[in-house]
Amino acid sequence: MDKFVIEGGVALRGEVEASVAKNSVLPLLAATLLTREPCRILDVPRLSDVGTMLTILRALGVECLHEEDGSVTTRVVDETKCEAPYKLVRTMRASICVLGPLLGRRRRARVSFPGGCVFGPRPIDLHLRGFRALGAELELEGGYIVGDARSLRGGEMYLGGPFGSTVTGTANVLMAAVLAEGTTLIDMAACEPEVQDVANFLVAMGADIRGIGTPTLEVHGVAELHGATYRPVPDRIEAGTFLAAAAITGGTVTVRKCRPDHLRAVTERLQAVGCRVKTGEDWVSCSRHARLQAADVTTLPYPGFPTDLQAQFMSVVCLADGVSVITEKVYPERFMHISELERMRSRIRKEGNCAIVHGTDWLSGAPVIASDLRASAALVLAGLVAEGKTTVRRIYHLDRGYERMERKLQHLGARIERVRDEDEGKGEDS
Ligand code: EPZ
Numbered sequence: 001m002d003k004f005v006i007e008g009g010v011a012l013r014g015e016v017e018a019s020v021a022k023n024s025v026l027p028l029l030a031a032t033l034l035t036r037e038p039c040r041i042l043d044v045p046r047l048s049d050v051g052t053m054l055t056i057l058r059a060l061g062v063e064c065l066h067e068e069d070g071s072v073t074t075r076v077v078d079e080t081k082c083e084a085p086y087k088l089v090r091t092m093r094a095s096i097c098v099l100g101p102l103l104g105r106r107r108r109a110r111v112s113f114p115g116g117c118v119f120g121p122r123p124i125d126l127h128l129r130g131f132r133a134l135g136a137e138l139e140l141e142g143g144y145i146v147g148d149a150r151s152l153r154g155g156e157m158y159l160g161g162p163f164g165s166t167v168t169g170t171a172n173v174l175m176a177a178v179l180a181e182g183t184t185l186i187d188m189a190a191c192e193p194e195v196q197d198v199a200n201f202l203v204a205m206g207a208d209i210r211g212i213g214t215p216t217l218e219v220h221g222v223a224e225l226h227g228a229t230y231r232p233v234p235d236r237i238e239a240g241t242f243l244a245a246a247a248i249t250g251g252t253v254t255v256r257k258c259r260p261d262h263l264r265a266v267t268e269r270l271q272a273v274g275c276r277v278k279t280g281e282d283w284v285s286c287s288r289h290a291r292l293q294a295a296d297v298t299t300l301p302y303p304g305f306p307t308d309l310q311a312q313f314m315s316v317v318c319l320a321d322g323v324s325v326i327t328e329k330v331y332p333e334r335f336m337h338i339s340e341l342e343r344m345r346s347r348i349r350k351e352g353n354c355a356i357v358h359g360t361d362w363l364s365g366a367p368v369i370a371s372d373l374r375a376s377a378a379l380v381l382a383g384l385v386a387e388g389k390t391t392v393r394r395i396y397h398l399d400r401g402y403e404r405m406e407r408k409l410q411h412l413g414a415r416i417e418r419v420r421d422e423d424e425g426k427g428e429d430s
Helices: 022-034 048-059 093-106 125-133 167-177 193-204 236-249 264-272 307-317 337-342 373-385 405-411
Strands: 002-007 013-017 039-041 062-066 072-076 108-112 137-141 144-148 156-158 183-187 208-210 216-220 252-256 276-279 283-287 297-299 323-328 347-351 354-358 367-369 389-393 415-420
Touching: 002 373, 013 405, 022 039, 022 048, 022 062, 022 072, 022 093, 022 167, 022 193, 022 236, 048 062, 048 072, 048 093, 093 108, 093 125, 093 144, 093 167, 125 137, 125 156, 125 167, 167 183, 167 193, 167 216, 193 208, 236 252, 236 264, 236 283, 236 307, 236 373, 264 276, 264 283, 297 307, 307 323, 307 337, 307 354, 307 373, 337 347, 337 373, 373 389, 373 405, 373 415, 405 415
Parallel strands: 013 252, 156 183, 297 323, 367 389
Antiparallel strands: 002 389, 002 415, 039 072, 062 072, 108 144, 137 144, 183 216, 208 216, 252 283, 276 283, 323 354, 347 354
């Protein structure tokens, strides 16, 4: 296993390019199950989650290849396989996205029930509500969801839960509805750019979906879908992470090949903490010269401030002048990064789904352990500005959603190295 070793204190300067969005690529790959014709997803980053999804697709009778040029080509060769096994699904929750296309195309599925994760329960009741509204019969047997969709037909549904809509749930249900005879109405659909991406890919494959980007989707089922080539949207979370790196280190970073319109909630908060933000057609630049100012943030479904940037923003305000309140309205328990940030001399108090951050004027480098994908990014950001050396262990969490992050940061001047972690597993707390 690897760890990052970071020497803090460098103000990052320069340009990086955003990769395409991990949270688009994963459901898009699942959507290729909906046709026997070849599909091609362009510019796919080499992430461990992508590798996991390709392994699951192969187990479901899909020939897939991650080409040298970054594109992933897929071709379904065997539609008799309908089981997504526990050993794969448990490593990546997004595997649940194969359930919709299996029900839509093969009319049956056996998918392991995805577990929770470190930042709290990850239910799928809204997914199941949607599939049942389409006439699918779903049972839970031995930790697997067993689905029978021979009577699949259009239906009406409301996909809202206590924390808003569901991103992968909307994509999942869409991927069944597009082949369900009749009309489907999805109310309280998620509007995230990644969900819009899945809908646009399905349309490129011949689906009939109206209202894309709004909370109300209308789907007219079709008999067949054909292959398509598609470039996913840029990763707004990766882009936001690099903009936050400029904010925390007091530098100037331009992220190219991104979508400024997907980042408005983020750039607005970066300005609130005292950064200067400029945007162009496909780039955003963030610079900070004066002391960071405290600012509150509340995470909300899109177009609100994304929960996937909450941890990174917390690292930024750890160095702000004043008290910032961070309210997590999507995953109330998503605060695993607090204890590790406290090891770096930050002052944070958790109160329910809020974190009260008393800004300090410096952070201390320390050995810290990553717990999940975005918490890892927050710890790297803190290490970039902390005095002295920070080691971030269990970097495999980071590799799930950031393609060789250390190289992009080195390109911006960061003193960061990826090294083998010889001590991994020795004398660890349980
Ligand atoms: C997607 O997860 C993303 N993952 C997450 O990104 C992201 O944090 C999340 O959306 C919110 O934006 C992928 O797209 C692969 P949800 P998802 O269903 O779809 C509750 C990352 O770091 N809920 O929109 O699983 C749920 O508990 C990852 O890249 C139900 O109650 O999230 C949560 O509180 C982490 N019932 C809220 O809704 C359900 O059936 C939003 O969940 C489903 C969800």
